[in-house]
Amino acid sequence: MSRVTEEPTVTRCASEGVSWLEAGRPGLTELHATAAPSSTLDLSPVEQARQAYLALTRWASERGAIIVAERVFCTLAHANAIAAARSECCLPGAGSWPVTYLEGGPVIGEGLAGVQITAVANAATRPVKTAEGIEGVRVTIGGMDLLYLAGMTIRDAGEGLAEATYGMFHEASTALDALGAGYADVVRTWIYLRDILSWYDEFNEGRTRFYRGLVPPHADHPWPPASTGIEVSPQGDAWGAMDLLAVTGPGRSETTIEAIQSPAQRSPEVYGSCFSRASVLEFGGVATMYVSGTASIDLAGQSVYLDDLEAQTEFTLANVEALLMSKGMSRSSFLPSTLFVKPGCDPARARAVVENWDPLAAQGIWVKADVCRGDLLFEVDGVSAVAC
16 A cells, blocks of 8 residues: 655555556655566467556555556557456456557567556545546645546548647647646647658647647746657547646645756757657655657757667667756656657667666566657657655
8 A cells, every 4th residue: 555655755666567656745646657568479468468457456456546547558459358358357446547548569579568557546536527528537636636638639630630630739728628727737748649750740730830829838837748759559540649647726836847858959849849858747845757758869959870779779768867867866766658669670679778777667668669750769758756
């Protein structure tokens, strides 16, 4: 059971197939976890799912964890079988939060790459749903609300993908307004795009137009939000899907929220991509850093170490470490959520580099996916925290 703490604490752990970062504050325990099957070659997709979800069920039960966000990276042809195995495992509270299934197959074989979880303990939560069908969970602590939403999508109705992208962000803004927040309250987005290399410029055009058209955000909020944008296809005929975290409510004045630009990389806005390298949410004596999707891009905005997977992985991790160090954090506080390797590359070469950098970091979810540029071979995102 996650303990109620009088003093802020941060721990990073791995046990029985689950890796997690736990931040304890007075009145709230925050948990970020990943679970991946031990093998994607020797086990069927159903057995992979049972293994991962049984481990998550034990983990959540032992900590009194209330899950508020869940993303399943898998070969979507097996999504129904994975969902059935998930149901058999009886995750505590299952059905009270949305689940996002994504075409993010394992780097070797097929089936389940892994499950990404955000959870809380010792806090008040309730499901939310807008009239348009956008679902999520509201976590309330000290008059502040953390809103986790899922299900916004990019659908091309013939007006073009840039306009459809704009429409997804407008959909998110409408959902937030209905829940007493606004898009300027968004701290982090997770964006998954079908066939990213064929239309990433159009995606950026739609996103940038939406962001620049907003009323200037609150002075105490990051702008633009941290983000991941990667080729991981959503279910159905959508071109893209988005999950997000927003912070709102009168208690927000007790928080510090900061957009971070990396000392090792230029702002993505310089080359037309509107997001921050990371965002930091600080309250209750703990600062949590949400690290955006990070790849082998240098201070000039150029992809570097072309055609060299090991060197790109090393450079990416150095970029992550520069972000962490800018806020007094270290690699030992960083939990990768997803590690993406371009199809056709040998994932074992990237994994060896990550294991040498930090063995626990290599236990994140390894996904086969194209990055936003054709010459990028590796990307990682994740979360870090420190008591302050």
